[in-house]
Amino acid sequence: MNKLERLQSRIGTIADCGIITDDVNRRYFTGMKSSAGILLVFPEESVFVIDFRYIEKAKKTVRDCRVVLESSSPMEQIKEILSTHNAKSAAVDSETCTVSQLNMYREKLGVDISDSNEFAKAIREIRLVKTQDEINKIISAQRIAEAGFEYMLDFIKVGKTEKEVRLALDFYMLSHGAEALSFDTIALSGKNTSLPHGVPSDKVIENGDFVLMDFGAVVDGYHSDMTRTVCVGRPTEEMERVYNIVLRAQEAALSQLKAGMSGYDFDKIARDIISAEGYGDNFGHSLGHGVGVEIHENPVASPTRKNIIPENSVITVEPGIYIEDKFGVRIEDFAVVKADGCEDLTLADKKLIIL
Template identity: 35%
Template sequence: MKDRLRGMQQSLKRFNIDAMLVNKPENRRYLSGFTGTAGSLMIDNNKAYLFTDFRYVEQAKEQSPDFTLVQIGNDYYQKVLHLLQQRGLKKIGFETDFVTHESFAKLQQELSGIQLFPVKNITEELRLVKDMEEQQLLQKAVDIVDQAWSEILSIAKPGMTEEKLALELEFIMRRKGAEGRAFDFIVASGERGALPHGVASQKEMKPGELVTIDCGAVYNGYHSDMTRNFMLGKPNQKQQDIYNIVLEAQMAGVEAVRPGVPAATVDLAARNVIERHGYAQNFGHGTGHGVGLAIHEGPRVSFNEQLVLQPGMVLTIEPGIYLPGWGGVRIEDIVLVTESGGRVLTKTPKNQLPVI
């Protein structure tokens, strides 16, 4: 945590502010280790404070030893102002993408004499590159999904609803150590596979349908994300062909992951394959996204993302083809950027379309 705190303190100089207020839960956790649901950080060049109420005092002491704990009731703003005045701090940043207009108006009203500066992505930029501890936690979250996939294939069958399958999958992940699901699972069978975010419904899966599952686990705050497909019966030629095209595109995207290239280069590698096969209009989302304390974070892997990949970044590669009235296919792995290229953390096989 000390390295993360130092990183934030160095960023203050770059943003030309005296201190930063941090309220977004994943940013608060990243910088302090505090997992309580109510709290705020104030970080300046030399000191770091954690504000929380009576419920979380002992937890904060244990989880955030590098922070000075300030217990609050209804006097949060008064205590922040007192510390700012005491330390002679005038220019204070706040998270412009998280603080609501109402909260900002309250800050302006209560922090009299303090200059408030909207700051975007100051913590998120630090979170782009995962340290070794974060990489290990992400691998554990990935492993849980890998282990659950083999079990869910033995449970899935025609006549089962998508919701039932999603629920069984979540139960399996929790038994294997997940603290929760990373998002509402996508289980899209048959024609519903054309919905990129076809959250599990009450539709019954039928023989001859291709099923797409997009799922993830949370382990110690870190998220995994994987998409795989299976057939309820032998695939027809079109189902196999579409699967093979998406697989080719996904592997091309993974192969393009390496340090020093813009994220857009990875997107283009996958997108070119799908375009070459004539399905450019049926792949309308980015090829991937970063993953960590949030299920979607930087870097974006899209056609216009010029952020250069660095070792330690972790991202998904998930191209797809979606055909209204027919269905769809998406294949997704989590990939770690290393000094020599991309290392796929996801181990669930993908080279063959599973048949149930």
């Protein structure tokens, strides 16, 4: 079953039809990027209503559902499609449908509109488990990011600013096959590395600085995510010790990751190692998150979540230690979860690199 057939097989227990209108889920199920369009999911088929700007491409590329040109009165058209399928009810995706869309459907479509979380839940459960094709796209994105990291090892020097590092890395990824960046690249140096999600500034890299880069590339809608912390010049004894604690926590978590484990237990592996060294309060974020058509998706690995990490999900492993006004270290890989372990998708070196 393809992704859309999996959703079609579940829609019947939720409503007679599911309505998808947000860019991410529409692209996930149709395989086509667009800024408009409505995907109607029925048990027996799905119908993609798309306007003139996209119709030629949709007819050529969309294979898993019927493609229909949007008319000048789309609500009337959708009402008609619902009636040919004898649909008496429809469900919206409660995570992305706006209140005004919901009101419009209730006013114009003439069927019962369900705003329960069931349809959203079904979509997220399907997205949680990746197909090999999705994993291949994620790997392609990761290979671009890693090449960018290698390039940066030559680029980073005393005197460059954080903004220059960020621009060089972004330019590299975008000119080597990335269709977009996974998120605003984080490039920090020295004291600024203690800010887990700091913003690149005009600060100049100095001798003895850590440089932390958190970045990713997007290929065919699929994201990658990695973080590396390197040192420019000699690190202090404390910097080296903290780096190696984070590395040990990261490698321990990766080596024990396997399907069926809870996000809580997975997070705890790294957190216990960091806490035992006295840095528990300096690791103030969760260990990991899912990655796919969005940069943050399920499964989550955090001290507050008991969700199960299933086979063939993709999750980041990113412990960190942040010491205010001094420095921070984060090391992030991401991996495909398997029944008896995991496949690390990140090949870049993790030993402390001194430039």
